[in-house]
Amino acid sequence: MRDPVTAATAPHFRIEVRTRLSTAAAVAGLCVVAALVALPWYAPRTALKDMFFVLTLIGLAQCWNLLAGYAGILSIGQQAYVGAGAYVLFALSIFLDLDPLLSIPLAGALAALLAIPTAKIIFRLNGAYLAVGTWVVAEVFRLVCAQIKSLGGGTGTSLPTDVTSGAASVRFLAETMGVRAPVARDILAYWLALTFAVGIVAACYVVLRSRQGLALAAIRDNEAASESIGIDRARTKFWVYCLASLGAGLIGALVFFQTARISPAAAYSVTDFTAYVLFVVVIGGVGTIEGPIVGALVLYLLRDQLASLGAWYLMLLGLLAVAAMLFFPRGLWGSLAERFDIHLFSTRRRLVMPRAEPSEDLQPLPHMIQEEH
Amino acid sequence: MVSGIDIVLQGVLLGGLYGLFAAGLSLIFGVMRLVNLAHGDLIVLAAFVILALVNGLGLPLPLAVVVAAVAMFVVGYVLQYVVLNRTLGRDILPPLLLTFGLSIFIQNGLLEAFTADSRRLSAGDLETASIALGGGLAVGVVPLMTFATAVAVIVALNQVFYRTAMGRAFRAVSDDPVTAQLMGIDNRRLFALAMGIAMVVATIAALFLGVRANFDPSIGPARLIFAFEAVIIGGLGSLWGTLAGGIVLGVAQTVGASISPEWQLLAGHLAFLAVLLVRPRGFFPRAID
Structure with a gap:
């Protein structure tokens, strides 16, 4: 990934991203993830549900952090995409009878598509007003969903068991692991939550290490200055918003697949x-x-x-x-x-100057030696 | 035809209430660029304070409102001086998150103190009184009083802003806080005063909120959204614009409600988003932010 300019003028300095600590953290992180993958084999069902809560929360929080912590988009309306993902999942499951393994990612993607026109409107607002604008959008989504009579209107509806415990993927899991279908559903939801949480954390890490990540850090540090060095602020904010909405949509679909019951108030809960x-x-x-x-x-x-x-x-x-x-x-x-x-996740770039040769530093200068004689 | 006029008329009067919700928000934003996410909950808090004074101490409603206004002024002053002033700066994240936390705190505190029951402030016969305008049209006295109060509050705030030394200081701080400080203005005290005044306006809004309809601890955020929409539709920095924004929102809601009750809120939000599309800075913008 070394670009030609630095390569040509090379040995004066180098840019270091990885540190010894971050490498150790990466190894430890992989061990933790491996232990979490294996959790269904050695932990009780309640532990799975607790971890499901923590993992979905990490996913949502990471997305919001990307928005507010890096892109300077203060949204208090990301429940819009959680709810949209959940409602699309219910629509796909009830009307099209899709398997959750297919419908959950699809629901997330469709929710993210909604972010495109939404961004066009609310990005006309700035700062704190943008925050309340996102909230209004979430309210609109909620009120529209309350109008959909076939999904239960204002009171909501439940997922039929043939798309939850009876889904092909769940039944396969139940047979291979030798557990009852409802347990298999919890395990599937848990593994998906783990996948999403790890995926979102990894995605944030990759984004922040990339060129776009540099742009984000520059925007975070000083919006006006970032534009003066050629960063397209509006475009960067736009794709970050879409990305964060995709994350929220995926988690929303998953959470309501797990609870199997939806209502506008629950899906768009502030x-x-x-x-x-x-x-x-x-x-x-x-x-x-x-x-x-x-x-x-x-x-x-x-x-x-x-x-x-x-x-x-x-x-x-x-x-x-x-x-x-x-x-x-x-x-x-x-x-x-x-x-x-x-810094466990090495997203910082450090400038490392070559260390001067110790022998040069310590040797007395020639004329001093001469004077001693 | 008559029913059409009636719907618009009711909408305009409802806009008066939204103008009252929004006036405090607009004032605070104008002076210190702070968006107070707890504004709606503070209005509801004021309504409960009035209720407690009437039910608990047996004060007559007008006296209870005056006492509540004084109490809320102190709450606003202290809140700003002790807490919010510490977070004001270039970064808007801390004040926003802090007021969001405050909003959650107030909501649940009210829930604990007053339960989730719907309450109402009683104004006696006034509640149902109405004035016939002829041609089958009639307006309720309370909605009319709400609107008149909204106009009076905005006239009063404008007088304070443009006719007093304090108002001059407000405008100076709003335009350039650093230079204002060089001229000997104590920003911290001034911001606290502004928040105190905003809380007095919030108490007046709370009176009409409570007399016109039921309230419970959870309705704050929705009031905040209405207030915010009124401010944006009207244009930042103009109090009359804020009232106009409230009226646009009120009319959109009553027109929506006349189609179907479920459409009342949705129509208001859609009107807001539509204004944002065609006039992103609102109808009467003054401040450039």
Whole structure:
């Protein structure tokens, strides 16, 4: 990937992206993923459901982080694509009887297509107004879905069992693993969640390491200056928005395949798909890949311990987010990374100057030697 | 024909309420470029404060509104001075996320304190009173009062903005905060004052919200969206534009509702998106942002 200009003038400096720590982290990450793939063989079904929650949250949070942390698009309406993905999945399953392995990716893709015309309209707004604009779009999606009588209108509908537990892929899984169909469905949903979460994290990493990633970092650091060095800000923002919407659509389709029950209020829930996601990114650290992962684990622990408190639990989350913004605006991981200079995902480019030869440095200059005589 | 006029008339009067929701938002944005995502929830909070004063202390409604307005002024002042001022800067992410967190906090706090039940402020006979306009047309007294109040609030805010020393300071800070500080203006105190005034307007909005319809702790975000749409349709930085935006939104909603009740909200949102397509800066833009 070395371009001719640097190659020609080479040995003065080189650009290093990988660090020893990031290599170690990559190896450890692969081990964790391998352990997670094997989870259905050694963990109980409740563990799968908990991990499903964490993984989908990581996926959504990573997408939102790409939007807000890197492209400067403050969306509080990504539930639009979660809901759209879910509704398209239900339509494909109920009307066309597609297998979930096919309909979930397709639903995500179709939801992402909706992002194209939406972006054209809402990108006329800026900053904080864009944020509320995205929310309006999500409301429009919700109200339109409530009008679709064949999908249950305002009250919603359920997935028929022949596309959930009775789907060909689920039955195949049940037979090969020797489990009941509902268990097989949970396992399939879990593996898909793992695939999406790892895929989204990997996609974010690849994007940030690419030329486009440099453009994003430049936009994040200074919008006006980024344009002056030739970055097409509007185009970069547009494709990032579409990419993040694809992620949200995929996760939305998957979440509602797992619950098998949909309603406009649930599919376009601001609390579930925006408030939690914002919390995760804020607590973990905006603008880092590690942040959303850390944040998702924190939210899982909080939910596990405190969800029974109901409204108090949500008040606490709101208060924690406020406190984090005031005192730790870089989040848990962001603060740690800054303090100790730890970067597990090597997206930074460092300039490495060749180290001067030690012998040259230490040898006394010739005229000094002469003077000693 | 008469029913057509009636629909538009009701829509205009509904626009008065949306103008009231939006006036506070517009004021804050104008002075300090802050989009307060908790604005809707603060309006609902004010409504519950009025309710608590009426039901709990037995105050008559007008007195309760005055007390609530004073209380909300203090809430706004302190909130801005202690919390929000710390996040203002070039980056808009911190204030946005902070007010979103605040919105969640207020909603669930109200839920815990007042349960999810629908409430209403009682204004006695006034609630059902109406004035006949002839030709089968009639307007309710409360909607009419809402609209008149919206106009009065905007006249008053404009007087403050263009006739007082404080208003001059507001405009100076809005135009150029750094130079304003060099001229001896204390931005932090001024922003806190602006938020306090916005909360007084929010309390007035809360009164009409509560008298006209039921409210519960969850309706804040929807009010915020209406307020925001009114501000954008009207154009940033113009209070009269904000009222005009509220009217456009109100008319779109009543026309939608006349087709089918389910279409009320959708028609409003679609009107907003349509305005965004043809006039991205709204109808009466003043500020360039």
